[in-house]
Amino acid sequence: MSASMTTDQRAARTTRAVAAAVAAGRERGLAVTEPIVLHDVFSVVVHLAPSPVVVRVPTVLAPGMDLDGLADRQRTELAVVSWLAEHGTPVIAPSPLVDVEPVHRDGFSMTFWHYVDRDSSAEPDYVRNAALVADLHLALREYPGELPFLSAAEPKTLTASFAVLAERPDLIAPAELERAQHEWELIEPLVSSRAVFDAAFPDMGVQPIHGDAPAYNIVPTTNGALYADFELTTLGPVEWDLAAFGPEAADAYDAAAAGVGLRPLDRRVLRFVEAVGMARTIACLALVDELPLLREGIEPAMQQWRSQPFPDDLLG
Known part of the structure; x- marks a missing residue:
């Protein structure tokens, strides 16, 4: 057995991730004297102060994901967010001070983003944020680039x-x-x-979606408020972006969707994407050695899963 x-x-x-981000920033002409770690879970997020640049350095990769695959995903994210920014959608945009591309350095693949001042007084409101996701979906419908189908599900990784x-x-x-x-x-x-x-869910349709709980990733x-963290952007049903937020958020x-001419959520599709999300959550146990806090964080979802049967209506 592996050791944590x-x-x-x-x-x-x-420390290695921060050093790689600082070195990569300086190589690109950025002044970096006071790097500040803003976040450190699956990625280390570093503000290259005093430059108005934040670097996101993924450090915990799931089985089956390598740096080349990660860089491909990062290129998609940068392309989508750049397009959204150019078309007036409020997003945390790629930094204009460096080339918009993933950077490989010292065993990491990282991306560079514009630094924004967070409103520390704001309380999380995921129901309010769920309404804002409708505007994001409306904007994403027009994205002209090619996207893979439901790559956010990461089937090979699972x-x-x-x-x-x-x-x-x-x-x-x-047994579990x-x-x-x-x-x-x-x-x-x-x-x-x-x-x-499409055969299982006829007439639902798919479109470009955020892919990673956008109601949580609104900064x-x-x-x-700015939309952020498009790492798992993909083509899929809009329900994917509302999974696990509950009925109040869905309502x-x-x-909001009715107000901008979009269809309402289909509850059967919502149950399907929540089942996929549960499988992804359980699969995260494979990362506990690298991120021990996951074990405690996953347990409430596991308890819910243990108490509920699989929704058979998903398969027709």
């Missing part, structure tokens, strides 16, 4: 993660893993093939 990274090892990983967990009964009981793998086998064809999805700033989205 120690606190010192995780701190050293953060399959690889479950294979890792098969060797780790200390992380998940074998068997159930999770069986459920994943049932729904995996629907995220891996648009044709299969309150001194200049208003808020529906009301």
